[in-house]
Amino acid sequence: MIIGVAKEIKNNENRVGLTPAGTETLKKAGHTVLVEQGAGVGSGFSDESFITAGAQILADKKALFDQAEMIIKVKEPLPPEYELFHEGQILFTYLHLAPEPELTRALLEKRVTGIAYETIERNHTLPLLSPMSEVAGRMAVQVGAHCLEKPFGGKGILLGGVPGVDSAQVVIVGGGIVGTNAAKMAVGMGARVTIIDRSTDRLVYLDDIFGGRVTTVMSNSYNIASWVKRADLLIGAVLLPGEKAPKLVSEEMVTSMEPGSVIVDVAIDQGGSVETIDRVTTHSNPTYVKHGVVHYSVANMPGAVARTSTFALTNATMDYALQIANKGWKNALKADPGLAKGLNTYAGKITFKGVAEAHKLAFTPVEEVLA
Numbered sequence: 001m002i003i004g005v006a007k008e009i010k011n012n013e014n015r016v017g018l019t020p021a022g023t024e025t026l027k028k029a030g031h032t033v034l035v036e037q038g039a040g041v042g043s044g045f046s047d048e049s050f051i052t053a054g055a056q057i058l059a060d061k062k063a064l065f066d067q068a069e070m071i072i073k074v075k076e077p078l079p080p081e082y083e084l085f086h087e088g089q090i091l092f093t094y095l096h097l098a099p100e101p102e103l104t105r106a107l108l109e110k111r112v113t114g115i116a117y118e119t120i121e122r123n124h125t126l127p128l129l130s131p132m133s134e135v136a137g138r139m140a141v142q143v144g145a146h147c148l149e150k151p152f153g154g155k156g157i158l159l160g161g162v163p164g165v166d167s168a169q170v171v172i173v174g175g176g177i178v179g180t181n182a183a184k185m186a187v188g189m190g191a192r193v194t195i196i197d198r199s200t201d202r203l204v205y206l207d208d209i210f211g212g213r214v215t216t217v218m219s220n221s222y223n224i225a226s227w228v229k230r231a232d233l234l235i236g237a238v239l240l241p242g243e244k245a246p247k248l249v250s251e252e253m254v255t256s257m258e259p260g261s262v263i264v265d266v267a268i269d270q271g272g273s274v275e276t277i278d279r280v281t282t283h284s285n286p287t288y289v290k291h292g293v294v295h296y297s298v299a300n301m302p303g304a305v306a307r308t309s310t311f312a313l314t315n316a317t318m319d320y321a322l323q324i325a326n327k328g329w330k331n332a333l334k335a336d337p338g339l340a341k342g343l344n345t346y347a348g349k350i351t352f353k354g355v356a357e358a359h360k361l362a363f364t365p366v367e368e369v370l371a
């Protein structure tokens with residue numbers, strides 16, 4: 001198979017979808033790897049390192065897209081990339097289609113075979129979302145602590161406090177991978193931490209692993225309102241896989257927060273879980289203030305720590321990329337029902353229910369496509 005590795009164009013997106021090690025693996029399996037010039041530089045991989053591993057470097061993005069049977073990326077395509085796709089091309093990347101009607105339309109019109117990292121399942125987990133959720137959860141506390149500093153619009157408090165002075169209250173809505181990793185960092189920095197989740201099993205697990213160092217709370221609007229009001233740092237970390245994020249934190253709740261408090265809505269890539277998050281921000285301009293509260297809503301947080309993130313992401317994606325290249329996408333999906341859950345678009349059809357529902361469009365089950 002001819003595989004194209006595109007250079008990311010999103011603001012400060014420094015990750016790349018394949019490493020030189022991955023290139024070598026694909027080459028040894030008999031595939032051709034085309035890498036866009038400079039694609040790896042943001043993650044510390046020179047063009048020469050890809051050439052040594054067996055790739056061809058292409059300066060012309062259009063030529064790369066024209067030749068490749070499968071495009072491997074990190075982030076969802078942006079409008080300048082929509083035109084580059086061709087019918088039947090496999091796109092293996094994060095897609096986050098539920099909050100993105102224009103991108104969804106473009107993939108349907110171009111009849112792209114869109115396999116989304118974030119909806120692939122293995123043993124009831126999301127193996128290609130998890131590594132970036134680990135990164136983003138840890139970063140959420142780092143950026144939140146920074147935003148709480150006075151020069152960045154915050155109320156001027158240190159997350160861990162100091163002896164004789166209160167530490168900050170961190171409230172995390174959603175205790176999955178992002179939430180757990182955020183809690184690890186926040187506890188480690190000495191903050192008081194509350195995690196809200198709707199799953200009792202998850203709350204039991206969190207209580208066990210944190211040994212009483214976090215408060216666990218059942219998710220309902222009453223409890224969320226009560227804890228949002230007390231939060232110095234609120235972290236949005238909910239997910240309904242492939243669907244638009246539920247707006248669990250209302251505008252009224254945000255107005256109850258003290259001025260200079262901070263919201264980091266990690267769930268922004270699925271549309272955001274906080275009502276006052278009305279825009280996706282970028283690493284160049286990551287925050288805005290609404291009702292006196294600092295809002296951070298960057299949809300590609302791991303892009304800022306690209307070297308760590310590229311290794312973590314490709315450690316997880318590589319085996320799936322190899323299966324798709326070796327067997328062809330249809331046979332690879334037939335052989336692995338968890339991988340089949342990644343198929344979001346095919347031949348002008350939406351094959352993921354949450355995406356079809358979000359856009360009120362027809363849904364075609366994957367089984368029908370694979371039959």
Ligand SMILES: NC(=O)C1=CN([C@@H]2O[C@H](COP(=O)(O)OP(=O)(O)OC[C@H]3O[C@@H](n4cnc5c(N)ncnc54)[C@H](O)[C@@H]3O)[C@@H](O)[C@H]2O)C=CC1
Pocket residue numbers: 118129130132133134136173174175176177178179196197198199202219237238239240245246248265266267268269270298299300301302
């Ligand atoms: N902004 C960024 O750069 C990044 C964003 N993300 C996003 O972060 C979000 C969270 O991802 P993960 O932690 O991996 O998901 P996860 O599936 O591991 O965890 C989600 C948690 O939300 C909980 N939940 C669902 N509905 C809820 C409700 N009504 N109330 C309370 N809790 C509820 C679930 O029980 C689960 O524990 C996703 O949208 C993901 O795409 C992930 C990585 C990077």
Ligand SMILES: CC(=O)C(=O)O
Pocket residue numbers: 075094118129132133269299300301302303
């Ligand atoms: C999950 C995601 O959207 C990211 O890592 O950028």
